[in-house]
Amino acid sequence: MKRLLFSIFILSILSSCKKDDTTTTPVDTTFKGFEKPANFPEPIYRFQYNPVTQAGFELGRKLFYDPQLSLDGSISCGTCHQQTYAFAQFDHPVSHGINDQLGTRNSPVIQNLAWSQFFFWDGGVFDMDLFPFGPIQNPIEMGEQVPHVLVKLRNDAKYPPLFKSAFGSDSITSTRMMHALSQFMSMLISNNSKYDKYIAGDVSAMNTSEVAGMSIFMQHCNRCHTAPLFTDQNFHNNGITRLSDKGRFNVTLQAQDSYKFKTPTLRNVEKSSPYFHDGRASTLESALNHYTSVIAGGSTVDTALVGGVQLSVEEKSNLLAFLKALTDDTFLRDTRFSEQ
Amino acid sequence: MKIQYIIFYSIIALGFSSCKDDPQAIQPIGKLATVQLVFDNVVGDKDLLLDSTEYVNLFEQAFTVAKFNYFISNIELKMKDGTYVPVLQDSSYFLVKEKDPSSLIANLNWVNEGEYAGIRFMIGVDSLRNTMPLDFRTGMLDIGGFASDMYWTWNQGYIFMKLECHKPQSKGDPNPAIPYVYHIGGFGGMNTPTINNIKIVNLDFPSTLIATQATKAKVFIKANALQVLSGENPVDFEQYPTVMLTTYSKNIADNYSTMFTINSIQN
Numbered sequence: 038m039k040r041l042l043f044s045i046f047i048l049s050i051l052s053s054c055k056k057d058d059t060t061t062t063p064v065d066t067t068f069k070g071f072e073k074p075a076n077f078p079e080p081i082y083r084f085q086y087n088p089v090t091q092a093g094f095e096l097g098r099k100l101f102y103d104p105q106l107s108l109d110g111s112i113s114c115g116t117c118h119q120q121t122y123a124f125a126q127f128d129h130p131v132s133h134g135i136n137d138q139l140g141t142r143n144s145p146v147i148q149n150l151a152w153s154q155f156f157f158w159d160g161g162v163f164d165m166d167l168f169p170f171g172p173i174q175n176p177i178e179m180g181e182q183v184p185h186v187l188v189k190l191r192n193d194a195k196y197p198p199l200f201k202s203a204f205g206s207d208s209i210t211s212t213r214m215m216h217a218l219s220q221f222m223s224m225l226i227s228n229n230s231k232y233d234k235y236i237a238g239d240v241s242a243m244n245t246s247e248v249a250g251m252s253i254f255m256q257h258c259n260r261c262h263t264a265p266l267f268t269d270q271n272f273h274n275n276g277i278t279r280l281s282d283k284g285r286f287n288v289t290l291q292a293q294d295s296y297k298f299k300t301p302t303l304r305n306v307e308k309s310s311p312y313f314h315d316g317r318a319s320t321l322e323s324a325l326n327h328y329t330s331v332i333a334g335g336s337t338v339d340t341a342l343v344g345g346v347q348l349s350v351e352e353k354s355n356l357l358a359f360l361k362a363l364t365d366d367t368f369l370r371d372t373r374f375s376e377q
Numbered sequence: 378m379k380i381q382y383i384i385f386y387s388i389i390a391l392g393f394s395s396c397k398d399d400p401q402a403i404q405p406i407g408k409l410a411t412v413q414l415v416f417d418n419v420v421g422d423k424d425l426l427l428d429s430t431e432y433v434n435l436f437e438q439a440f441t442v443a444k445f446n447y448f449i450s451n452i453e454l455k456m457k458d459g460t461y462v463p464v465l466q467d468s469s470y471f472l473v474k475e476k477d478p479s480s481l482i483a484n485l486n487w488v489n490e491g492e493y494a495g496i497r498f499m500i501g502v503d504s505l506r507n508t509m510p511l512d513f514r515t516g517m518l519d520i521g522g523f524a525s526d527m528y529w530t531w532n533q534g535y536i537f538m539k540l541e542c543h544k545p546q547s548k549g550d551p552n553p554a555i556p557y558v559y560h561i562g563g564f565g566g567m568n569t570p571t572i573n574n575i576k577i578v579n580l581d582f583p584s585t586l587i588a589t590q591a592t593k594a595k596v597f598i599k600a601n602a603l604q605v606l607s608g609e610n611p612v613d614f615e616q617y618p619t620v621m622l623t624t625y626s627k628n629i630a631d632n633y634s635t636m637f638t639i640n641s642i643q644n
Contacts, residue, residue, distance in 0.1 A: 086510045154568060161532040163567045166511045170520060170530040183521035211521020212511040288532050289571050290624055 068094070071151065074228040076236055076265050080151035082165055082223055087216045089224060092203040097221025099199065100214065102376040105189045107179035109135050114172070114218075117144040120374055123305035124148060124225065130316025134178040141282055143316035145301060146309045148368065151223040154270045158298045158314045161288045165222060166215040183211050190214070227304050227368040228265075232359075236265070243362050249352075250359025257328075257346045258356075261300045261339075267363065272297035273339045276332040277313045284314070295337050307361045308369060321360060325353065408490045410588035412454070413595045414483040417640065418445055418475050421603040425475055431545050432603065435611040440557060444541040445475040445602050446527055447633075448501050452485060455495035457585075464488060470502065472517045472524055473600070488588050495581040496596065500634065501537030503575065507564040529562060532622060536562040537574060538633055540605045544614070557614045559605060560621045561629050572622065574630035580639050587644040597640035608632030 068091035071084060087093075100106065104113040117132045118124040124147035126132060132140040142158050156162040162171060172178040173186060190196045190209050197207035204213050232251070234242035243251070254262075263269045272285040278296045285294035298314045311317070312324040334343040348356065368374075418425040420432045420442065431439050452469040453461040463469075464485045471483040506513065514520060518535075520528040527536045538561045543554040563572035580598075588594050606612040610628035612620075620626050 083510055086512050157531065160569075162530075163533055164508075164510070167520075167530075167533050170528070174530050182525060184525050187521060210515075211519060212515065214521070215511055287622075289566070289569050290622070291569075294569075 082151040089220045093220040096199045096203045097217035108181045123309045125309040135180045138177040148227040165219045227365040229367040230365040231362040246358040247362040250355035253356045267303040268300045274337040307364045412485045416481045434606045438614045440542040446539040451499040453497045454493045493586040497579045500576040502535040504564045558619045576634040595643040601636045604636035605633045
């Protein structure tokens with residue numbers, strides 16, 4: 038009996054060792070679909086209508102990086118949404134469309150979209166599946182028409198088999214195309230920053246400066262950039278205005294929404310320059326300086342920001358350190374999300 | 378994981394089964410008939426001919442029509458006792474486009490055999506459908522298909538009515554024609570209240586409609602595009618050459634809420 042117990046014990050050690058071996062293997066090829074991080078709320082995206090599968094995700098990735106989605110085949114979604122910069126576009130205050138046309142707003146990051154209530158800076162779209170119609174059909178972005186994109190995909194021998202493995206038949210419809218894009222985009226989850234490790238219990242993950250920065254953040258910034266998503270999914274006028282763009286007003290036609298824009302998430306903010314809806318701040322420091330300088334009140338400017346937040350030089354540097362602790366290198370380098 | 382999938386799929390199955398064209402579940406009595414709505418688009422007392430006939434608005438401003446589209450949905454037939462019977466909601470979305478003759482005929486299936494005295498419908502697409510997943514926006518509602526020009530991609534929602542006109546030009550004029558553009562929509566918003574331009578039309582039939590399985594009764598409906606620019610709020614092209622999602626769009630929606638009349642019934 039003792040011998041039996043002993044061999045079971047040995048076996049269990051061996052098997053547990055084996056398990057460890059497989060989990061520490063750098064490339065885990067099994068596709069797990071959408072998994073909600075423990076510290077995140079329930080997702081908003083309606084996965085019951087579009088469960089993520091490996092074939093669907095891979096098709097979505099192919100579409101995301103396919104310039105055929107633009108009128109002249111010059112740009113793809115990935116042109117203005119680059120993984121290295123948390124799927125924002127580096128060094129471009131506003132997005133550049135076909136024929137070198139300039140947009141009016143900064144292309145935002147793409148991450149944790151399954152929790153997003155609103156899309157676009159003004160929140161005009163509220164369903165991820167309906168978002169891609171916007172940039173594809175905007176004459177100054179990709180300048181195409183979805184029905185015509187579908188024709189191109191049907192005529193491209195690569196696509197019908199991919200639609201078949203993702204959705205069961207090779208019929209290529211707008212619903213399937215958008216579902217595939219949503220499957221890819223909903224998988225772009227960033228939850229492995231130093232901050233996340235710290236919150237999960239690893240107190241060594243952030244240094245003293247970052248921890249001090251976090252408490253300043255919670256005091257002054259978290260009201261709008263609410264953790265863990267670092268956005269309150271709401272609209273504010275932060276004093277960054279251009280008369281030509283009334284933001285949320287364009288959607289609701291309510292005077293109190295004039296010049297309000299959606300609070301952007303701050304995850305990977307270190308990498309997603311330039312900042313603000315019109316991309317006017319090129320560095321994180323200059324973006325932060327906006328909030329510590331005197332912001333004039335009036336019209337719809339958020340009253341909590343008026344006058345500016347008073348921070349010492351040290352507090353500012355700690356706050357910047359904390360913002361950089363929101364960088365998630367695993368996400369930024371995850372090859373599953375890169376063009377194949 | 379497997380259990381989760383089963384739950385997923387049963388939710389999907391439930392979703393579909395509740396929306397399937399299942400007449401028994403909705404209208405359990407009697408035999409079913411098909412009624413046809415036949416639309417005839419006109420401008421005042423003239424027939425609507427795209428890009429040719431010249432018309433004038435109430436301000437004596439001349440124009441030609443380049444595009445005239447509208448959504449009809451949530452159709453109900455009025456019984457003789459005044460009660461309304463809904464046509465299966467899922468299959469009562471119709472997008473009428475002057476340019477596409479086949480869209481001028483709307484087949485209402487799943488109508489109970491019987492006698493009807495009138496019709497009630499929505500101009501536009503109801504709020505609920507405007508917030509539904511893509512799976513429930515196929516056919517006439519496919520924004521990547523037939524409805525692609527009747528949808529605002531930047532402000533999620535269907536366009537209910539589109540009237541695009543031009544100021545007439547002399548032949549050989551090299552300048553582009555001056556456009557007058559009216560794109561009216563607005564379903565009331567999802568998370569925030571926004572403009573609501575959904576209009577309900579209620580029309581009595583000039584004679585009784587007799588719906589039987591053997592015949593295909595027809596309702597001839599006239600849609601007067603001039604009413605978009607007339608009605609209670611006459612539109613001055615100079616002042617409002619373009620109206621899309623603005624507060625003024627309410628006036629245009631009020632105008633066109635009276636653009637339909639019943640020409641005749643054919644049993």
